[in-house]
Amino acid sequence: MTLSAKKWLxxxxxxxxxxxPLTSTSADAPSExxxxxxxxxxxxxxxxxNEPLCGYAGDAExxxxxxxxxxxxxxxxxxxxxxxxxxxxxTIGPPLAGIGARQTEGFIRLRVVDTRNINPMSIMPxxxxxxxxxxxxxxxxxxxxxxxxxxxxxxxxxxxxLK
Amino acid sequence: MKGMxxxxxxxxxxxxxxxxxxxxEPKSGYEYVKPETRIxxxxxxxxxxxxxxxxxxxxFNKKMATGKACADCHGSEGEKFNKKRLATxxxxxxxxxxxxxxxxxINDCRSxxxxxxxxxxxxxxxxxxxxxxxxxxxxxxxxKTDGAVAELLKKGEKLYTTRYGLIDMSCQHCHDFYPGQMIxxxxxxxxxxxxxxxxxxxxxxxxxVHMRIQQCMDLLRADPxxxxxxxxxxxxxxMMSRSNGLPIETPAVxx
Numbered sequence: 001m002t003l004s005a006k007k008w009l010x011x012x013x014x015x016x017x018x019x020x021p022l023t024s025t026s027a028d029a030p031s032e033x034x035x036x037x038x039x040x041x042x043x044x045x046x047x048x049x050n051e052p053l054c055g056y057a058g059d060a061e062x063x064x065x066x067x068x069x070x071x072x073x074x075x076x077x078x079x080x081x082x083x084x085x086x087x088x089x090x091t092i093g094p095p096l097a098g099i100g101a102r103q104t105e106g107f108i109r110l111r112v113v114d115t116r117n118i119n120p121m122s123i124m125p126x127x128x129x130x131x132x133x134x135x136x137x138x139x140x141x142x143x144x145x146x147x148x149x150x151x152x153x154x155x156x157x158x159x160x161x162l163k
Numbered sequence: 164m165k166g167m168x169x170x171x172x173x174x175x176x177x178x179x180x181x182x183x184x185x186x187x188e189p190k191s192g193y194e195y196v197k198p199e200t201r202i203x204x205x206x207x208x209x210x211x212x213x214x215x216x217x218x219x220x221x222x223f224n225k226k227m228a229t230g231k232a233c234a235d236c237h238g239s240e241g242e243k244f245n246k247k248r249l250a251t252x253x254x255x256x257x258x259x260x261x262x263x264x265x266x267x268x269i270n271d272c273r274s275x276x277x278x279x280x281x282x283x284x285x286x287x288x289x290x291x292x293x294x295x296x297x298x299x300x301x302x303x304x305x306x307k308t309d310g311a312v313a314e315l316l317k318k319g320e321k322l323y324t325t326r327y328g329l330i331d332m333s334c335q336h337c338h339d340f341y342p343g344q345m346i347x348x349x350x351x352x353x354x355x356x357x358x359x360x361x362x363x364x365x366x367x368x369x370x371x372v373h374m375r376i377q378q379c380m381d382l383l384r385a386d387p388x389x390x391x392x393x394x395x396x397x398x399x400x401x402m403m404s405r406s407n408g409l410p411i412e413t414p415a416v417x418x
Contacts, residue, residue, distance in 0.1 A: 077347050088348035092341050123336040125329070134329060136386045141329045 036143045039131060044117050048106025052156075053113070053128060053149035063158025066151050073147060073155055078124070082162065093124060100160040108159050112152055128152045191409050192361075192417050195342065195352035200364065204416040212293065212362035212414025215369045219294025222287055227277035233269075233291070241298040249299035250411060253400050255312050262315065262396040266292040266371065283390050284374055293360040293369055296413040304357055304406045312400070319401025322394055328385025334398075349418050355406045356399075358415020365418055372399045 040054035052058070067073040068083055075081060078090035082097040099108065110117055114126035127146040131137070137144070147155070193201060203209045223241060224234040237243045252265040263271070266283070269291050274280040281288040308316060323334045337346070338354030345351070360371040363378075370378060373395050380387035388395040 088345065090347055091345040092351075123332055123340060125331050129331065134331060135325065136327045136380075137329055138381065138384045138386050141384045144329065146329050 033140060036131075037148055039145065040149050042113060042128070044110060045106075047110060047118060048104060049109040049113055050106040052109075052153050056150050056153045058150075058153035058155070058157030060154070060157040060161040062151075063154035063156065066147070067155050067158055072151065073127070075155075096159060096162060098162055100162040105156065105160050109152075109156050112155060112159070127155075189355055189406055189409050190342070190353055191357055191412065191415075192352040192355055193358065193412060193415060195350040196417060197350075200416050200418070204358075204412070204414075210362065210414060210416055211367075212360070212369060212416065215290050215293045215360070215362070216297045216414060218287075219290035219292070219297075222291055223294055227273065227279040229277040231276040233273070241295060244295070244298050246299040246302045247305065249295065250302040250305045251307060253396070253403060254307065255310075255315065257311065260311075262400050264373070264396070264399065265296060269295060284371070289360060289369060289371060289374075292371060293414055296360060296411060299411050300413060301410050303408055303410055304403065306400075306404050306407055308404050308407070312404075315397055316401050316404055319397040319399075319404075322398045323401055327380055328383035330383040330385075332383060334379075334402075352417075353405075354402060355409055356403045357406045357409035358412040358417060360413055361415040361417045363417055369414065372402060376402075 042049050042051065042053060064083070067075040067081060068086070070077070075096065076083075076086060076089050078092035080089040080091075080095035080097065103111075111124075113128040115122045115124045116126060125146055128149065129145065131143050131145060134141075145152075193204065196204075203211075207213055220240070222233075223237070224232055224239055226232045234241075249265070252263070252268065254263050254268075255261070256263050266288055270280055270283075270288055306312075326333045326336075334354060337351050341351050342353045343350060356372045359375060360369050361375075362368070363370050363375075366378070373390065376395060376398055377387040377390070388398070
């Protein structure tokens with residue numbers, strides 16, 4: 001590795017940690033990340049994904065932790081969430097307080113999984129897009145979805161609980 | 164008359180969004196950073212980028228292996244530079260059909276007089292780039308955008324609007340659609356390049372435009388364009404053209 005490449009890596013990793021922090025196990029080498037899970041297909045019907053991903057059941061408590069964790073869901077980067085003790089929220093997306101009362105579970109699932117089915121120009125990342133569709137994924141992320149199917153279901157269970 | 168006014172309004176609503184860029188006018192990143200960051204940038208003693216400028220000045224005056232120094236031709240403080248010319252970089256070299264960044268021009272010049280050529284983005288070369296760019300501080304960016312460059316800018320724009328990485332966003336998504344909005348505690352800027360090389364609070368280091376692009380792509384969990392790749396030169400060229408008319412602020416302080 002050249003000097004400048006090494007320096008760049010250090011700089012960029014520092015930045016990732018600050019902004020979209022990687023988990024401590026994944027910051028060093030991709031080999032320390034758990035192996036990528038097999039991808040489950042999903043189907044859009046009437047602007048909703050009605051079947052849970054891979055048939056998993058979500059846990060709202062775990063989902064809340066994922067949604068507020070900068071290295072995993074990081075929903076706070078763009079959305080306001082009804083969570084105490086957060087210094088700053090993003091203002092890019094709509095606030096999510098009460099989202100479970102406004103939208104159906106299937107619609108929320110589609111928004112989280114791949115919102116571009118609703119708005120092709122959306123800035124929102126697809127948290128469970130087919131890894132084959134990702135352009136130039138970083139080396140540690142090849143073959144991966146942003147969140148695992150279980151994590152997505154947990155986040156959905158949490159969002160649905162926000163009445 | 165009233166009906167015609169309504170028609171005009173409808174016409175304006177249809178035509179204006181199509182014909183105008185998504186931001187009204189270029190605004191320096193200076194206007195998007197926090198007030199305390201602006202104060203830090205404006206104070207030569209508080210601005211950490213000045214350390215790099217001084218390091219650059221030392222190297223500028225240091226004799227290379229052949230006994231020649233940059234200062235021999237350009238003056239010990241670079242006072243013989245044409246500021247207007249510095250503000251035109253990156254330029255397109257017709258003869259070799261290449262995009263020449265300011266850093267590359269400095270390196271080429273050094274290699275004309277000595278064997279002290281440095282690898283791209285080497286800390287010494289980055290310091291020289293920062294020093295030389297700083298010589299034109301306040302000068303308005305005036306990159307040439309016509310002729311052969313026009314075609315290259317189209318390619319650069321294509322790269323700017325392409326999605327990358329697991330986060331799957333393009334540059335345009337943040338910097339054209341959402342400048343002024345908050346992403347956590349930081350305001351999104353227009354991604355203007357007039358302050359670069361800039362000192363970054365997030366990394367505690369100086370970065371030039373190409374390095375900043377790579378850092379952003381890493382953030383997108385993407386495979387960044389390689390140093391010296393055609394893509395990074397095209398994207399850097401396009402981004403600099405967007406900053407035409409903005410004053411050079413090197414070294415700016417940015418998040």
